[in-house]
Amino acid sequence: MSGNDRTPDLTSAPTPAPTPAPVTVLGLGSMGRALAEAFVDAGHPTTVWNRTPARAAPLVARGADHAGSVAAAVEASPLVVTCLTTFDDTRSALEPAAAALSGRALVTLNSGSPAGARALAAWATGHGARFLAGAVKNVPAAVGAPDTLLYYGGDRTVFDEYETTLRVLGGDTVHLGAETDLAALYEMAVGAMLLPALVGFFQGAAAVQARGLEAASMVRFAGKWLDMIKSLLPVYAREIDSGDYGDAASSVNLFLAGAAHDAELTTETHVDSAWLAPLHDLVRRAVAAGHGEHSIAALTEVLRMPERTA
Structure with missing residues (x-):
């Protein structure tokens, strides 16, 4: 056998990078826009929706897809991240898409009380969603930075499955525990x-x-x-x-x-x-x-x- 007839060493072949997970962002205020931008910039196929459609235009120009309805937005991705003002606002926005939540991971990043988090979790899981409630502990401009803190409470399987995706939003990403209201509790305790x-x-x-x-x-x-x-x-x-x-x-x-x-x-x-x-x-x-x-x-x-x- 000549020196050129060597069998390739496949064990040293590089492992292909995982394909970025598709994600939907609902709510495009200053924080929601920053979240969507971080996902787009990290290569995640990103679908966005907002009650005021004009707010989606800069993100579409950046590479995001704009859904014409909240139901279409939810159906577009296995991971749905909401960034509306309160838990009640989140539920109100999702009501028309309730049937599409089944089997999807729903991650909320909004303000509200622990009781509000528990109520939304019960509603979402009642429609078949896997639920994780979180909080961004910084300003929109800091989204995506290595030291930006986000913490979550709720379904650990959602966190484990999408941790790499969620870490795009901030390098200091923490799962507090299985209780769905933990992020809201710490948000209010620290925010005081x-x-x-x-x-x-x-x-x-x-x-x-x-x-x-x-x-x-x-x-x-x-x-x-x-x-x-x-x-x-x-x-x-x-x-x-x-x-x-x-x-x-x-x-x-x-x-x-x-x-x-x-x-x-x-x-x-x-x-x-x-x-x-x-x-x-x-x-x-x-x-x-x-x-x-x-x-x-x-x-x-x-x-x-x-x-x-x-």
Whole structure:
């Protein structure tokens, strides 16, 4: 046998890349459009639908298919991703396509309560869909980035089958568990921090401007402050989980003393700080409950409402 008569070594042949799964995106607001763009850019055959058809035009120009009806959109793909405002909005949009849901994977990415997620899951699975409810924990411009977080709760088989597809939307993709309301629970639990933090920044910006300074001048320092708060979260979480608030780096009494400073700043800058009144009341309630010298994390105990008896 000559040197040129070798049998090809098929074991070293490259494994062909999997074909990107077809996906349908329902809802083309700023976030829905970003989701669809990410799927198209990753090579997934993407069908889109929106109540206002004109919103589909930029995506069609990019390579997406536009379905003329929600039923046609659902029928186009085994994986249907919805990005409407609430769970009720999602159900309302899907009602005309209910019969087409059977056997398809339905992934919702919208806001709403855990109860809303459970209700939609019951409706969708009642029509034969496999259900996964998720949340995008970033702005539309961050969709597709390696560190963008999305988490999901619900049917693990859907997550396992489409994990590669879903990871196109963000590199930090997590399945929280089989309960269909887990993403909504964490969305609201984590999201509860947003408005107080933003209003705090807005109040500070108004106070700085009252001195003739620009709000932009405090951005660097506010960022450092948020970094410090972030570093404390594991400490507070351990205190809350253990119920031991005795090692107080920042006590409830310390925060109570700060309430007077807020009042003085309001008088000086004429910036309304009335939004802080319920927070100050919470601190006073914690002191009254015996938590004055405890860590500020003890406010968690005051926030717990007693279970209602039948």
